[in-house]
Amino acid sequence: MYKAIIIDDxxxxxxxxxGLLHRLYRDEIQIVAxxxxxxxxxxxxxxxxxxxLFLDIQLPDGTGFDLLEKVPQIDFFIIFITAYEQYAxxxxxxxxxxxxxxxxxxxxxxxxxxxxxxxxxxxxxxxxLDVLLKNRNGYEKIALPSQDGIRFVRIRDIVRCESxxxxxxxxxxxxxxILVTRTLKEYEELLCSEKFFRIHQSHLINLAYVEKYKKxxxxxxIMEDGSEVEVSRRKKEQFLQxxxxx
Amino acid sequence: xxxxxxxxxFSFFLFCSTxxxxxxxxxxxxxxxxxxxxxxxxxxxxxxxSVFYAGNSQYYQAKRLAEEALSxxxxxSFSKGKCEAxxxxxxxxxxxxxxLSAIPYYNQAAELYKDLNDRVEESFCLNAIGAxxxxxxxxxxxLEFHLKSLSIAERINNEQRVAxxxxxxxxxxxxxxxxxxxxxxxxxSLEMNxxxxxxxxxxxxxxxxxxxxFECKEYDKSLEYYTKAMASYRQVSxxxxxxxxxxxxxxxxxxxxEIYKALEYHQKSLRLEEECNNTEGIAYSYSNIAEIYRQSGxxxxxxxFKERALTLSNDLEFKQRVCDSLRVIxxxxxxxxxxxxxxxxxxxYKDSVLNSESQQQxxxxxxxxxxxxxxxxxxxxxxxxxxKVLEAGKQKTHKNYIIILSIILVILIATWFSLYRLxxxxxxxxxKKKNLAIEKDLLMAQINPHFIFxxxxxxxxxxxxxxxxxxxxxLSKFAKLIRLNLENSRSPYISLKNEYHSLQLFLELExxxxxxxxxxxxxxxxxxxxxxxxxxxxxIQPFVENAIIHGIMHLxxxxxxxxxxxxxxxxxxxxxxxxxxxxxxxxxxxxxxxxQSLGLKLIDERIELLKDQNxxxxxxNVQDLVSESGATRGTLVKLIIPITEDI
Numbered sequence: 001m002y003k004a005i006i007i008d009d010x011x012x013x014x015x016x017x018x019g020l021l022h023r024l025y026r027d028e029i030q031i032v033a034x035x036x037x038x039x040x041x042x043x044x045x046x047x048x049x050x051x052x053l054f055l056d057i058q059l060p061d062g063t064g065f066d067l068l069e070k071v072p073q074i075d076f077f078i079i080f081i082t083a084y085e086q087y088a089x090x091x092x093x094x095x096x097x098x099x100x101x102x103x104x105x106x107x108x109x110x111x112x113x114x115x116x117x118x119x120x121x122x123x124x125x126x127x128x129l130d131v132l133l134k135n136r137n138g139y140e141k142i143a144l145p146s147q148d149g150i151r152f153v154r155i156r157d158i159v160r161c162e163s164x165x166x167x168x169x170x171x172x173x174x175x176x177x178i179l180v181t182r183t184l185k186e187y188e189e190l191l192c193s194e195k196f197f198r199i200h201q202s203h204l205i206n207l208a209y210v211e212k213y214k215k216x217x218x219x220x221x222i223m224e225d226g227s228e229v230e231v232s233r234r235k236k237e238q239f240l241q242x243x244x245x246x
Numbered sequence: 247x248x249x250x251x252x253x254x255x256f257s258f259f260l261f262c263s264t265x266x267x268x269x270x271x272x273x274x275x276x277x278x279x280x281x282x283x284x285x286x287x288x289x290x291x292x293x294x295x296s297v298f299y300a301g302n303s304q305y306y307q308a309k310r311l312a313e314e315a316l317s318x319x320x321x322x323s324f325s326k327g328k329c330e331a332x333x334x335x336x337x338x339x340x341x342x343x344x345x346l347s348a349i350p351y352y353n354q355a356a357e358l359y360k361d362l363n364d365r366v367e368e369s370f371c372l373n374a375i376g377a378x379x380x381x382x383x384x385x386x387x388x389l390e391f392h393l394k395s396l397s398i399a400e401r402i403n404n405e406q407r408v409a410x411x412x413x414x415x416x417x418x419x420x421x422x423x424x425x426x427x428x429x430x431x432x433x434x435s436l437e438m439n440x441x442x443x444x445x446x447x448x449x450x451x452x453x454x455x456x457x458x459x460f461e462c463k464e465y466d467k468s469l470e471y472y473t474k475a476m477a478s479y480r481q482v483s484x485x486x487x488x489x490x491x492x493x494x495x496x497x498x499x500x501x502x503x504e505i506y507k508a509l510e511y512h513q514k515s516l517r518l519e520e521e522c523n524n525t526e527g528i529a530y531s532y533s534n535i536a537e538i539y540r541q542s543g544x545x546x547x548x549x550x551f552k553e554r555a556l557t558l559s560n561d562l563e564f565k566q567r568v569c570d571s572l573r574v575i576x577x578x579x580x581x582x583x584x585x586x587x588x589x590x591x592x593x594x595y596k597d598s599v600l601n602s603e604s605q606q607q608x609x610x611x612x613x614x615x616x617x618x619x620x621x622x623x624x625x626x627x628x629x630x631x632x633x634k635v636l637e638a639g640k641q642k643t644h645k646n647y648i649i650i651l652s653i654i655l656v657i658l659i660a661t662w663f664s665l666y667r668l669x670x671x672x673x674x675x676x677x678k679k680k681n682l683a684i685e686k687d688l689l690m691a692q693i694n695p696h697f698i699f700x701x702x703x704x705x706x707x708x709x710x711x712x713x714x715x716x717x718x719x720x721l722s723k724f725a726k727l728i729r730l731n732l733e734n735s736r737s738p739y740i741s742l743k744n745e746y747h748s749l750q751l752f753l754e755l756e757x758x759x760x761x762x763x764x765x766x767x768x769x770x771x772x773x774x775x776x777x778x779x780x781x782x783x784x785x786i787q788p789f790v791e792n793a794i795i796h797g798i799m800h801l802x803x804x805x806x807x808x809x810x811x812x813x814x815x816x817x818x819x820x821x822x823x824x825x826x827x828x829x830x831x832x833x834x835x836x837x838x839x840x841x842q843s844l845g846l847k848l849i850d851e852r853i854e855l856l857k858d859q860n861x862x863x864x865x866x867n868v869q870d871l872v873s874e875s876g877a878t879r880g881t882l883v884k885l886i887i888p889i890t891e892d893i
Contacts, residue, residue, distance in 0.1 A: 009799070010700065011761045012707030019710035058696075060799040083699040102703040 002116070003032045003048060007041045007064070008056040008081070016104055017054050017081075024106075025113060038062040042070055050076050052116055057082040065091075068133060077120045078129070079112045093190055095132040096143035096150060124150055139194055144170060144180045151178055155194050159209045159225050161187055163202040173209075175225060199239050200232045213243065273310045289318045289327035296334040300341055309338035329358035333371060345378035352378065369398040369407045376414055380421075389418045409438035409447055413454075420458060428458050446487070449478030453491055465498050472498070489518035489527055493534060500538060509538050529559035533568055540571075545579050566595035694791070698728075704759050720758055727751040734783040742811070742818070743776035745786060749809060752787055756794055764798045764805030774813045779889050781818060785864070788846055789822045789883045797826020797881055813889075817862075820885040828870045828878030862888045 004021065008014045014034050021029050032048045035041035038061050045053070055064040055078050065088075068074060080099035082088050092099045098115055100108055119125040131141045131152055142158075144151045153172065162169045163184035170178040180187075188198045195207045199221060212222040218231040231239055276295065280288050292315035300308035312334035319327035336351035356371035376391035392414040399407035416431030432455045439447035456471035472495045479487035496511030512534045519527035536551030549572065556568045569592035576585035701724050708717035730748045734740045746768060753766045770776060790807065798805030805825060812819040853864045865886045873879040 010704070010707075010759060012704040012759065013700075016703060016707045016710050019707075083703065084696040102699045103706040104703070 001027075002029045002051040002120075004029050004052045004054060005033045005035060005041065005044055005048060005050045006031060006054045007035045007059070007067070008054075009036045009059050010056075011036075013056060013081075013102065020104060020106065020109055024110065029113070036060070038067045038070070041067050045071060045076075051120065052077045052079060054079050054081060057085050057088045063088075065133065065136060068129070069136075074126070074129060075121075077116045077125060079116065090190065091132055091135060093186070094135055094139055094142050095128045096145050097128050097132060127152060142190070144178055145182065146178055146180055153178070155191070156206075156208065158191075158196075158206055159223055160206060160227070160229060161191075161196075161204040171225065171227065173225065197239060197242055199235050200230055203229050205229060207242065210243065213240070271310065272307065273314060276311065277314065285318055285322040286324055286327065289315045289322075289324055289331070292318065293327060293330045293334055296331075296338070300334070300337055303341065305338045305341035308341070309335055312338060325358060325362055329355045329362065329364075329367070332358065333367070336371070336374065340374065340378065343381075345381045349375055349378045365398050365402045366404055366407060369395045369402070369404070369411065372398065373407075373411050373414055376418075380414075380418060385418055385422055389415065392418060405438045405442040406444065409435045409442065409444065412438065413447070413451065416454065420454065423461070425458050425462050429455065432458065445478055446482045446484060449475050449482065449484065449487055451475075452478055453487065453494070456491075456494060460494070460498065465502060469495065469498050485518050485522050486524060486527070489515045489522070489524070489531075492518065493531060496534060500534075500541070505538055505542050509535065512538065525558055526561060526564075529555040529561075529564065532558065533564075533571075537571070540575060545575060549575060562595050562598050566592050569595060697791075700759060701755060716758075720755070723751055723755055727755065731784075738782065739780040740783045741777050742770070742774065742779040742781060745781060745783070746770060746776060749786060749790060752790065753807065756791075760794070760799070763801075764794070764807055766807040766809070768809045768811075770811045771813070774811060774818075779813070779818060781887050781889055782852065782864075785849065785852075785885065785887065786820055786822065788849055789885070792846065793822055793824035793826060793881065793883075797824040797828070800827045800831070801825070816889055818885075818887045818889045820887065822883040822885075823871070823880060825871075825880040828881055829868070831878065864888065 006014045006017050008017070014036075018031055018034070021031060029052070032050060033044040035044050036059070038059050041053075041055075041059075044050075053076055055067070057064045057080065059067070064080065068078070080088070080092060080097065081102060081104070082099060083102040089099065098112055100112060127150065128143055131143050134140060139155055141152050142155055144153055153170070157172050159171045159173055161184060162171070164179065166181075166183055168180045168182060168184045168187055170180055172178070184198075184202065184204055188196070188204050191204065191206075192198070196204055197207055198204045200218075205221060205223065209224045210221055211224045213231075214220045214222065214228075216231075218233040218236045221229045221231055223229060276292070280291050283291065292311045296308045296312040296315065298308075299305070299311065312331045315327060316331035316335065318324070319331055332351050332355035336348045336355060339345070339348035339351065352371045352375045356368050356375070359365075359368040359371060372391050372395035376388045376395060379385070379388035379391060392411055396408065396411035396415060399411050412431045412435035416428045416435060419425075419428035419431060432451050436448060436451035436455070439445075439451060452471050452475035456468045456475055459465075459468035459471060472491050476488055476491040476495070479491060492511050492515035496508045496515060499505075499508035499511060512531055516528065516531035516535065519531055532551045532555035536548045536555065539545075539551065540548035552568055552572050552575070556565060556572070559565055559568070569588045573585045573588040573592060576582070576588060701720075705717050705720055705724070708714075708720060727748060730744065730751065734744060734748065749768055753768075757764065757766065786809070790809065793807055794805075798807070808821075808823045810819075810821045810823075849866070853866065867884040869882050869884075870878050871880040871882050
């Protein structure tokens with residue numbers, strides 16, 4: 001039996017989760033408390049020592065992240081919930097954490113509970129959470145899910161990424177390679193704010209590692225690790241502008 | 247022999263005229279009387295008589311005689327007589343104040359005098375054309391002819407004509423408020439008159455120089471020149487001139503606040519005008535004296551003089567001005583009945599002035615039309631000449647040149663046109679894009695995704711709680727709001743009624759979503775016509791949303807939102823007041839980094855954009871409300887929206 005606390009500033013929001021849990025996991029999850037702010041949640045956590053939090057990001061006196069920073073030692077699993085907060089969604093993606101979107105989809109809730117059963121008390125979850133909280137003052141690390149687990153990589157160690165069908169190959173400094181089980185497009189969206197640029201259908205490069213640009217139809221870029229990457233004709237102009245403007 | 251004969255006829259008709267003064271036409275009797283003379287003598291006599299009648303203000307008679315002279319001179323190809331006749335006809339028209347008809351005759355005369363190499367007369371006629379145009383208020387044309395006259399006069403070194411032409415040029419610049427130029431030419435005229443010793447010319451120059459300095463507000467210099475002018479007028483015993491100058495000096499003293507001196511000068515001027523029996527001058531003096539009494543507070547005397555001025559004068563524009571000042575005087579002494587009657591009189595005069603002005607305008611249009619017609623004729627002639635020249639000259643080369651030139655011209659025009667089109671198109675596209683972008687942003691701001699998803703979540707909550715009724719109510723309200731906002735985002739202006747509905751719905755939904763955490767009231771006074779008042783959409787909702795999220799949400803007790811509308815003239819005043827925690831405290835716990843104030847940022851941009859289109863910009867003022875103890879007790883947003891009324 002997991003002890004759960006539901007944290008949402010809207011009563012309706014809490015009752016939706018509570019209703020679903022009651023219907024689906026009556027025997028496995030027990031709701032020990034509900035909270036509508038960071039402050040009350042903090043008190044209830046101290047009091048009940050829950051196994052899992054259903055945590056809405058937007059609270060009247062802060063965010064779900066603020067709450068987690070206040071708790072000295074996180075020994076519970078967290079299922080994040082958000083209505084729209086783009087910045088939160090981006091943060092979850094950087095740390096490869098799962099989250100639920102409002103209105104709650106039943107299948108997604110089931111998927112999240114399965115994850116809870118699997119990862120509860122696991123180190124992976126704690127590492128992801130660590131990345132999430134460390135990234136709050138600017139993104140420093142990114143969680144890369146690969147076939148043999150999750151790698152936590154410093155963003156500034158990434159030289160470039162290359163698409164490999166539905167996967168993405170990350171090239172790090174010191175010539176290390178990681179094959180990640182997500183598409184290049186997802187990482188383009190995350191990393192374009194971190195001075196990365198998609199120069200080609202299959203190439204996303206860290207502009208900080210560009211050493212040389214060779215002219216050609218689209219031209220090619222030589223990175224500091226010696227690799228030569230093609231620039232597509234379509235992207236050439238925009239890329240050169242970004243390079244010059246840097 | 248000829249001169250003796252002429253003189254005889256001259257004295258004979260002088261005698262006839264004195265007996266039969268009036269409008270009788272003596273042409274036939276004159277013609278039969280001179281029939282024995284040679285054609286040249288007849289022409290000369292007719293011209294001399296025309297001048298004589300014109301000198302006695304009998305312009306019709308003068309014109310008839312000059313016309314006879316003209317036809318005689320034409321039949322016998324007597325050029326000198328012809329141009330004199332033309333000039334006399336023009337002078338008669340001038341006397342009859344028919345300036346439009348005078349111009350072509352002066353013109354023909356000027357051309358003929360030029361052929362005869364009589365440059366003095368040519369300069370005279372050109373100046374007269376200028377003067378005619380000035381009377382018709384065609385100042386550019388007037389200036390053109392005066393300058394022509396001046397250049398001829400300068401070429402032949404005729405001091406008198408240079409002086410007159412310079413004076414005319416200066417006068418045009420004076421009327422056009424180009425004071426430096428006016429001064430330049432007045433001084434030139436003055437110099438010429440001084441060198442030729444024309445005292446009355448000198449006096450006029452000095453007086454007008456004083457007037458220009460007066461306009462330039464250089465009163466000391468103005469006074470200096472008026473004083474000099476007066477001395478000159480005295481020298482030639484020109485009473486009217488002296489009266490004018492006295493009046494001018496009086497006006498300077500009045501401006502300087504030296505009321506007694508002003509009165510003294512105006513009274514002197516009045517006495518002179520009375521001596522000359524100059525009605526308009528007397529009326530003008532009365533009005534000036536009234537002005538002085540008014541300034542010194544003697545209202546009764548001021549009114550008396552003004553009324554006398556009003557009865558005397560025949561100048562409509564002057565009468566209107568007098569009525570206006572009488573109205574002001576009566577208004578100030580709270581005699582509103584009289585003020586009203588003068589106000590009515592003034593507008594009646596104004597109408598008549600406008601009427602005569604419009605007649606003047608019609609005249610001007612006619613002149614314009616006729617000059618254009620003439621110019622067209624000249625152009626056609628030029629074209630014909632050109633064609634002749636082309637035909638006569640080396641036809642082929644010219645043809646080739648013309649073909650090449652026209653091809654180049656066509657290409658140039660085509661390029662220019664296509665470039666212009668392209669530019670226009672680009673500009674239009676740019677504008678379209680900008681509008682689209684703003685429309686999209688507007689839509690986004692209205693349908694804040696956060697609000698949508700939370701609303702949907704609330705519906706899910708109702709369903710989960712099996713509260714079908716609430717779920718239905720909530721959903722229908724939600725749908726209504728979205729529909730309304732979609733509609734609103736499409737038009738640049740929406741009715742206040744629409745805005746009221748969308749605010750009402752929004753607040754009701756938020757009220758349910760936050761579990762009745764707040765109450766609200768939207769107050770619109772009954773006298774505001776909600777259908778007619780038009781405002782830009784989505785101006786108020788972001789402030790309301792802010793009040794809930796940043797103010798009310800953090801509150802422990804029940805919140806309250808009050809939206810008030812007020813209307814004054816063409817402005818709609820809207821205030822959004824909440825009893826939340828205030829801006830400062832709220833900033834400390836700002837949580838929504840992405841959406842936070844997106845709506846407000848958009849409002850700034852939109853206000854900036856609306857500024858270009860509207861005369862007065864929308865103004866926004868946000869202030870924290872502070873209780874007596876100094877604690878914040880909410881936020882107040884005040885919007886002032888210039889409204890457009892939908893008719």
